[in-house]
Each structure stands twice: as structure tokens, then as C-alpha cells.
Amino acid sequence: MVHLGVTAVLATLVTAVSAAKVPFNWNNIRYFYVFGDSYSYVQGTEGLADFSFIGDAFNLSYTPEQLLSNEIEYRYTAGNGANWPEFLTECFAGLPSNCPRQLWDFAFAGADIDPNLLPLHHNFSIQLTTEVSQFLTYAAAVLPHTPGETMTAWWIGINDTGDTLNNATITNFTDFWETEMASYFNAVQQAHTTLASTHLFLTVPPTDRSPSHLPATSPTSQTLNSHILLFNSILRKRAGAFALANPDSTVLVFDAHETFTQILDNYQAYGFNNITGYCECDDNSYFWYNTGHPTERVHEYLAAALEGFLLESSTWHREIGMKRRYKEAK
Numbered sequence: 510m511v512h513l514g515v516t517a518v519l520a521t522l523v524t525a526v527s528a529a530k531v532p533f534n535w536n537n538i539r540y541f542y543v544f545g546d547s548y549s550y551v552q553g554t555e556g557l558a559d560f561s562f563i564g565d566a567f568n569l570s571y572t573p574e575q576l577l578s579n580e581i582e583y584r585y586t587a588g589n590g591a592n593w594p595e596f597l598t599e600c601f602a603g604l605p606s607n608c609p610r611q612l613w614d615f616a617f618a619g620a621d622i623d624p625n626l627l628p629l630h631h632n633f634s635i636q637l638t639t640e641v642s643q644f645l646t647y648a649a650a651v652l653p654h655t656p657g658e659t660m661t662a663w664w665i666g667i668n669d670t671g672d673t674l675n676n677a678t679i680t681n682f683t684d685f686w687e688t689e690m691a692s693y694f695n696a697v698q699q700a701h702t703t704l705a706s707t708h709l710f711l712t713v714p715p716t717d718r719s720p721s722h723l724p725a726t727s728p729t730s731q732t733l734n735s736h737i738l739l740f741n742s743i744l745r746k747r748a749g750a751f752a753l754a755n756p757d758s759t760v761l762v763f764d765a766h767e768t769f770t771q772i773l774d775n776y777q778a779y780g781f782n783n784i785t786g787y788c789e790c791d792d793n794s795y796f797w798y799n800t801g802h803p804t805e806r807v808h809e810y811l812a813a814a815l816e817g818f819l820l821e822s823s824t825w826h827r828e829i830g831m832k833r834r835y836k837e838a839k
């Protein structure tokens with residue numbers, strides 16, 4: 510019995526030591542991994558045109574050589590310009606490994622969370638759970654992920670909330686989003702065991718204010734609005750639960766919904782003059798590039814807001830803030 514007790518204490522200690530958290534500091538991050546949909550995907554020379562950095566459902570596998578020689582194509586995204594992961598990392602084109610902050614972007618345009626829960630948009634589509642299993646199988650061992658220098662970003666749910674808007678078989682959306690989140694966070698957990706201990710989650714933006722759903726007074730826009738708010742509140746709850754269950758992780762939730770809302774509500778101050786229509790052209794005075802995707806300028810603002818958030822969330826910043834407050838208190 511005594512032996513068992515000692516073993517148990519040692520085991521607890523070992524767990525506690527191995528669970529020691531590497532402090533998050535945005536300035537130290539060199540490897541930025543992304544999983545998500547068209548709002549986040551970048552085009553790769555080895556990818557499916559208009560959909561991915563690398564591979565598709567018919568072509569899941571790739572070699573280390575293909576991955577490492579794969580180049581990001583400049584301004585080739587869903588918004589006809591650079592997008593938020595590119596602005597945030599300043600990795601806009603070429604080999605990710607040549608960027609000071611490497612962008613490894615496995616988002617796939619049109620992705621939902623799980624092929625077992627919602628149908629694929631196309632037979633070649635890759636959903637989030639598949640993005641992660643594909644990454645773990647073909648990329649994880651090849652790409653760098655030094656602790657403290659690595660983080661993952663997750664932005665998913667835009668297509669899920671849109672695709673289910675008129676799905677009559679879903680009678681309880683709390684239940685449905687919980688089921689989707691179980692699948693979502695199962696994928697995060699799988700990535701967590703291999704990848705970074707820092708995970709950034711973005712909330713679903715107000716696509717009820719996109720040209721496909723306007724006017725805002727329409728029933729579909731209002732239903733989508735309430736579905737998105739519910740999705741986001743369950744996302745926050747699940748992210749909190751994930752952080753509690755993984756004490757070695759740093760979990761950050763960025764409210765992209767709030768950023769979009771702030772810009773849309775004050776659009777002229779941000780240099781936009783049209784937030785209801787769209788222009789599939791090179792005109793950043795439009796908020797929307799097409800019926801469902803924002804323009805490059807929106808991505809640039811989003812990245813700037815995110816960078817501020819990541820710096821504020823960095824350990825050195827918190828320490829300086831605490832020291833400053835301590836000094837002020839004296």
C-alpha cells in the first residue's frame with residue numbers, strides 16, 4: 510500500500526512536471542499553423558486551385574518533398590487579395606520556410622467541421638477533421654513545431670452555420686452545435702498531442718450581414734444571426750473546457766465576430782463606403798468581395814486586431830503590465 514502511495518505521488522509529480530506550460534509569447538512564435546475554411550485558406554502551387562495549399566479528398570497524400578517545395582501564391586485567396594493569416598505572419602508568397610514567421614495553412618475552402626455530420630460541398634472537399642488527420646499523417650513529422658515557437662489557429666463554423674440554415678432535420682441547434690464541437694475539439698486534441706501547446710480560436714463572424722443574407726430584417730438573416738451567436742457561445746465554453754482539461758495549453762479565443770461588427774457599424778471610419786453590396790473587382794472600398802467573402806482590407810484590419818490581441822496575451826506583456834500596476838499601486 511505504501512509503495513502504491515509513493516508510486517502515485519511520483520506519477521502525479523511526473524505529470525505535473527511534463528505538463529509545465531511553455532509561456533506564450535507572440536514575439537517568439539515562428540511556426541503558425543492554420544486549420545479552417547475559405548476565410549483562411551491560401552493557394553499553394555501543390556494545392557487544388559481555389560481550394561487549398563496542398564491536396565484534396567482525391568489526393569490526400571503528399572511527399573515531404575512536395576510539401577517542402579510547395580509555394581504560397583501571392584494574393585490568391587477567397588477575397589481577391591492577401592488574407593488574415595498572411596497579414597498576421599507576413600508570409601505572403603513563396604516557400605513558407607523562407608518566411609521569418611512560417612505560415613503552414615491547411616485550411617480548405619468550403620470546409621465544415623466533420624464529414625460525418627454534414628455533407629461535403631464537393632466530392633473533393635476536405636472538412637476540418639480530415640484536415641487534421643491529413644496533417645498528422647503527411648506533414649506533422651516533416652514540419653517544425655518547437656514548443657514556445659509554435660501555435661495553431663482555428664477558424665471554422667462559417668460554412669456549418671450557413672449550410673444548416675434551412676436544415677429541417679436539425680430541431681435543436683444547441684444539441685447540434687454541441688455535437689459539432691465534440692468533433693471539433695477532438696480534432697484539436699489530436700493536433701495538440703503533436704503540435705503546439707498554444708491554440709487560437711476565432712469566433713464565427715456575422716455572415717448574416719453578408720450580401721447573401723441581407724436585408725438584416727429578413728427572417729433568414731435573423732435566424733442565421735441567432736445560430737451564429739449560439740455557435741460562438743458554445744465555442745467559448747468548449748475552449749474553456751479544453752484549457753481546463755489540458756493544463757499544458759494556452760488557449761486564446763479571439764472574437765472575430767466583434768471585430769467584423771465594429772467595422773460594419775463604423776465602416777466609414779475604416780475607409781469603406783459599401784457594406785451591403787459587393788464587387789468582384791479590386792476595390793477595397795467595398796467590405797464584401799462577393800456574396801460571402803470580405804475584401805483584402807477587411808483581412809488586413811482583422812490581422813491588425815489579432816496582432817494586438819496576441820501581443821496583449823503574451824506573457825512578457827502581462828508581466829510588464831503587472832509590474833507597472835504594482836509600481837502605480839506603490
Ligand SMILES: *[C@@H]1O[C@H](CO)[C@@H](O)[C@H](O)[C@H]1NC(C)=O
Nearest residue numbers: 555556563564568570571575
Ligand atoms: C496530387 O497532389 C499533388 C500535390 O500535393 C500534385 O503534385 C499531384 O499532381 C496531384 N495528383 C493528382 C492526380 O491530382
Ligand SMILES: *[C@@H]1O[C@H](CO)[C@@H](O)[C@H](O)[C@H]1NC(C)=O
Nearest residue numbers: 547618619667668671672801
Ligand atoms: C462555404 O464554402 C463555399 C466554398 O468556398 C462557398 O462557396 C460558400 O458560399 C460557403 N458558404 C457559406 C455559408 O459561407
Ligand SMILES: *[C@@H]1O[C@H](CO)[C@@H](O)[C@H](O)[C@H]1NC(C)=O
Nearest residue numbers: 566567568630631632633634
Ligand atoms: C466528382 O463530382 C464530379 C461532378 O460533381 C463528377 O463529375 C465526378 O465524376 C466525381 N468524381 C468522383 C470520383 O466521384
Ligand SMILES: *[C@@H]1O[C@H](CO)[C@@H](O)[C@H](O)[C@H]1NC(C)=O
Nearest residue numbers: 626627628672676677678679
Ligand atoms: C442536415 O443535417 C443533418 C444532420 O442533422 C445531416 O445529416 C444532413 O446531411 C443535413 N442535410 C443537408 C442537406 O445538409
Ligand SMILES: *[C@@H]1O[C@H](CO)[C@@H](O)[C@H](O)[C@H]1NC(C)=O
Nearest residue numbers: 680681682683684685687688
Ligand atoms: C436542446 O438541447 C439541449 C442540450 O441537449 C437541452 O438542454 C434543451 O433542453 C433542448 N431544447 C429543447 C427545446 O428541447
Ligand SMILES: *[C@@H]1O[C@H](CO)[C@@H](O)[C@H](O)[C@H]1NC(C)=O
Nearest residue numbers: 782783784785786787788795
Ligand atoms: C453598394 O454596391 C452595390 C453593388 O455595386 C450597389 O448596387 C449599391 O447601390 C451600393 N450601395 C451603396 C450604399 O453605395
